[in-house]
Amino acid sequence: MDHLIQILTPYAEWLVAISLLTFIGSLLLVPFLVIRIPADYFSHNRRQPLESNHPFIRISMRFLKNLFGLFLVIAGLIMLITPGQGLLTLLAGMVIMNYPGKFKLERWLVTRFRLLPAMNWIRQRYKLPPLELSD
Numbered sequence: 001m002d003h004l005i006q007i008l009t010p011y012a013e014w015l016v017a018i019s020l021l022t023f024i025g026s027l028l029l030v031p032f033l034v035i036r037i038p039a040d041y042f043s044h045n046r047r048q049p050l051e052s053n054h055p056f057i058r059i060s061m062r063f064l065k066n067l068f069g070l071f072l073v074i075a076g077l078i079m080l081i082t083p084g085q086g087l088l089t090l091l092a093g094m095v096i097m098n099y100p101g102k103f104k105l106e107r108w109l110v111t112r113f114r115l116l117p118a119m120n121w122i123r124q125r126y127k128l129p130p131l132e133l134s135d
Helices: 002-035 057-077 086-096 102-111 114-125
Strands: none
Touching: 002 057, 002 086, 057 086, 086 102, 086 114, 102 114
């Protein structure tokens, strides 16, 4: 652990800045993302495909989204051992990225850890219908 601290010490200012930015960003981004989820998103057994755009735009946006998600995953891993919102940042990165089993993981997370009531509380504040879950 001492060796790791010696490696990270020169980057402490950057790590603190990134931690602060991700904390503030998560406070702003979470409500924005929760209100954009369709009310019936979790009521299906599979994720519903989005309307297709031009293939170049769709592939480019998917690449940028996964690149940003990977950045958040790496930042979250770093913040697990430095000051910051490591778990929240790691989770945000995982939710943004595309990978097999993602929808199943999202449904599992929403039904655990009291996330659904918290998400519905945010939606209620914006006068949106609550998220529905299939049985």
